[in-house]
Amino acid sequence: MRVDVCYATSSKAIWYKTCQLPDGACIADAVRASGFEREHPQVDWITAGVGLFGERCSPDTQLKDLDRVEIYRPLVFDPKESRRRRAQHRREKLLRGEVSNERSRR
Structure with missing residues (x-):
């Protein structure tokens, strides 16, 4: 399945990756496969929060094809x-x- 992972690095810039994942993958799998942790080691994405299409979810939420995982910034x-x-x-x-x-x- 194809999943997009995005993170607003600022109010004007967005980090965005598309990943191919096996069926049954969860949000945590998508974040890891996207390389987010490697490119943004200073961001604690679990604490900051994640979601799908603007709705907050837990990292173990299962994904569907064409989902968009959003990594939130702290307020x-x-x-x-x-x-x-x-x-x-x-x-x-x-x-x-x-x-x-x-x-x-x-």
Whole structure:
């Protein structure tokens, strides 16, 4: 079966390999066959997480022909903290009278 393995090395660059694997292969087999660990030894792909077509999966998930294995990057920031900071920034602008749209009044 043919499987693609990809990893976004940055927001603008993607590492991408196509592998031929036997039936019954799992995500871990695809990552190893792709050479990812050799080319990116600094990335702990098990901790960072993997998935198929945007859905997080475990490394032992069995693959089907034409699956795309995605190796995720760790988050650079906490999404909850980022939302809190944006909300605080909006409140401060509202108090200064800089914002007048309906959304900021909630």
